[in-house]
Amino acid sequence: MRDHYILLANLGLATLIMAWLPSISQKIRVSSPVMLLLIGILLYMVGTPLGWSEFLWSDKAMMGFSEAIVIISLMGAGLKIGSNYSFKAWKRPLMLIAFTMPLTMLAAYLFGVYFLALSIPASLLLAAVLAPTDPVLASDVQLDDPKREDNVKDKLRFSLTAEAGLNDGMAFPFTYLAVLVAQAGSFAAFNFGSWFWDKLLLKVVIGVAVGLLVGRGIGFLISYLNRRAGIKTNDGFFALSLTFAVYGVAELLHGYGFMAVFFAGLSLRYSENVSGNYKQKMHDFSHEIERLLIVVWLIIFGSTILNGILTMTDWKGILFSALFVLVVRPLAGLISLAGIRDTFKSKLAISFLGIRGVGTIFYLSWAFIQTDLFENKLELYSISMYIILFSIILHGLTAPSIVSYFRNNREEHHIEDI
Secondary structure, three states: OHHHHHHHHHHHHHHHHHOOHHHHHHHHOOOHHHHHHHHHHHHHHOOOOOOHHHHHOOHHHHHHHHHHHHHHHHHHHHHHOOOOOOOHHHHHHHHHHHHHHHHHHHHHHHHHHHOOOOOHHHHHHHHHHOOOOOOOOOHHHOOOOHHHHHOOOOHHHHHHHHHHHHHHHHHHHHHHHHHHHHHHOOOOOOOHHHHHHHHHHHHHHHHHHHHHHHHHHHHHHHHHHHHHHOOOOOOOOHHHHHHHHHHHHHHHOOOOHHHHHHHHHHHHHHOOOOOHHHHHHHHHHHHHHHHHHHHHHHHHHHHHOOOOHHHHOOHHHHHHHHHHHHHHHHHHHHHHOOOOOOOHHHHHHHHHOOOOOHHHHHHHHHHHHHOOOOOOHHHHHHHHHHHHHHHHHHHHHHHHHHHHHHHHOHHHHOOOOO
């Protein structure tokens, strides 16, 4: 029982500290994930009995926990984006999805085959799991208060928020691709047509449609019940309930739940039937639950990197991880934004802040649950951990200053007509 109480005390203190971390982060200009990572490392070093080894080697545990965090974060991301952002404003994140994402995947695949000497299925999986930017660890560079949209059109934060909301779902077809190629044994035996029409096209369309319809329908229902029968709700947990409901419905209807959750939040945010104050309350509740869960996730991550996972790759894996964060993503981002009429500094900031995190671990563990045919499983985990670690540290130390710079120099970098 002593270990049980030690565990509760340490987790309680860690989550208690999180209540002050956003304010501390603004003052010292270091993102909260960096500080939480250090707390996780400290708890491991003092021997906190959290069963690190058992969690590390359990694909199901890693997938389930990461899945919950990502979908809650995606609902929050959808609720952050308000109607002040026109169709033209979506040009940046759509360019990031259409060009940056495929370019980073292509680079990761080529590195996997020709530099890391991974098999083709393993290289495909590496490319797929590194495709999504993270809506969880990137909260410091995303839109924060939905009410601020009325006064500020923040291109940097909007672009990163929308990109993370979209590409977390778009990574799923390519993770499926890696799994199916591994199961087929080769590209020659792989049924490309079935993958394209079903896993890429149909499931994406269903996911988006379910999200938009449910979000719009819930918005109408909230207004209708209040107007016709005086039945109303003002509970913030409504957003959490909606998150799990729409995710489950979309998956049961053969759609991608990640896409559905983001578009449900986005559709609800755009709905004129729901008051701005209630939208704010739903957003705030989702954000607080997300922050609570990410404390635990980062503590686990901080401990696992000391538990042997980083030793599962060699210098090539470490070098690739650094290059991916420092060169591949920024370069791919700059290429995709070449036609956008922004300053070079603005485009470089958007390209540089492609944070990787929880979504990568979800897709990796999901793929390993689907099949045990992937070679280099531990090496893929190790490389992914290195990339997330580099991303947390590098972006965590620079993102607050970058965001502050663009806030203070908004007129210089503002383009009204995109």
